[in-house]
Amino acid sequence: MIEIKSGADLEKAVAMVGEALGLEVERQVVMGDRIWGPRRHVDVVLSKPDTERMLGIECKYQRSKGTVEEKIPLTVEDMEDWPIRGIVVLHGDGFSRDFRPFLKGRGHIVEFRRLAEWLRFYFRLPRERARQAELLLNGNE
Amino acid sequence: MVDEPAKRPMSRRQLLDGVADIAERLGLFVQKNFVLGHTIWGERRKIDLLVTDSLNAKHLGVVCRFQDKSGTTYEKVPLTLDDIEAWPMRGIVVYEGSGFTEGFRGFLRARGNAIAFDEFDSWLRMFFGLETSDSH
Numbered sequence: 635m636i637e638i639k640s641g642a643d644l645e646k647a648v649a650m651v652g653e654a655l656g657l658e659v660e661r662q663v664v665m666g667d668r669i670w671g672p673r674r675h676v677d678v679v680l681s682k683p684d685t686e687r688m689l690g691i692e693c694k695y696q697r698s699k700g701t702v703e704e705k706i707p708l709t710v711e712d713m714e715d716w717p718i719r720g721i722v723v724l725h726g727d728g729f730s731r732d733f734r735p736f737l738k739g740r741g742h743i744v745e746f747r748r749l750a751e752w753l754r755f756y757f758r759l760p761r762e763r764a765r766q767a768e769l770l771l772n773g774n775e
Numbered sequence: 776m777v778d779e780p781a782k783r784p785m786s787r788r789q790l791l792d793g794v795a796d797i798a799e800r801l802g803l804f805v806q807k808n809f810v811l812g813h814t815i816w817g818e819r820r821k822i823d824l825l826v827t828d829s830l831n832a833k834h835l836g837v838v839c840r841f842q843d844k845s846g847t848t849y850e851k852v853p854l855t856l857d858d859i860e861a862w863p864m865r866g867i868v869v870y871e872g873s874g875f876t877e878g879f880r881g882f883l884r885a886r887g888n889a890i891a892f893d894e895f896d897s898w899l900r901m902f903f904g905l906e907t908s909d910s911h
Binding site: 668669670671672701704705707708709711730731732733736737 | 815816817818847850851853854857876877878879881882
């Protein structure tokens with residue numbers, strides 16, 4: 635199982651899941667400019683060799699209660715402008731109870747513990763390979 | 776008579792006071808921390824200032840956002856703008872501080888319902904149909 639205690643840990647863990655699934659992994663990929671101006675650095679970009687399928691992932695970790703979560707809708711809005719599909723991967727107990735379903739209702743949100751399962755369908759991967767990655771993520775959940 | 780221009784706020788507290796002062800000087804009624812239903816993400820909604828023209832019962836909700844340091848706190852403002860769409864009356868975000876980058880100010884202008892503090896006085900006069908400062 636992967637232990638995650640920070641945003642950097644989450645980014646690393648997402649990259650590990652991608653690698654476990656046999657995907658190509660790039661981190662901190664510069665991809666044009668954000669819709670409000672600054673250079674856009676996407677945390678992780680996954681691609682499947684020999685296909686045109688790519689996915690950009692922004693990692694959001696929130697350990698304690700706060701209002702950092704309120705920035706996530708803008709990230710989701712920015713994704714509409716990306717040249718590739720994008721998702722936000724969430725992890726941590728700090729997200730407020732009502733905010734999680736609110737975010738999910740907007741789409742593009744995947745819980746870290748469900749990432750391997752989600753990627754399996756997005757990249758059309760064999761079930762067994764996804765199972766290996768899930769074990770890496772969650773142990774014998 | 777020429778009104779003294781409002782002093783540039785140096786903190787969130789000063790921004791709140793500055794916005795309230797502009798509205799009160801125009802004869803408008805101001806209520807602070809007005810509780811109104813729930814935000815679109817489920818928590819109790821506290822609007823910084825509710826400005827009312829008592830003559831025609833026209834209301835405006837104002838949320839004040841101050842950021843004087845670099846950082847990404849301003850990225851929360853678009854969510855506030857989304858919430859404003861669900862209010863029963865018109866709302867606006869008044870922002871101030873060097874932490875708002877030029878790019879983000881342009882982005883907010885394009886979104887609408889957000890205005891820099893130094894433009895608030897004239898905006899408020901237009902909104903409530905009051906005499907504009909240019910006409911003095």
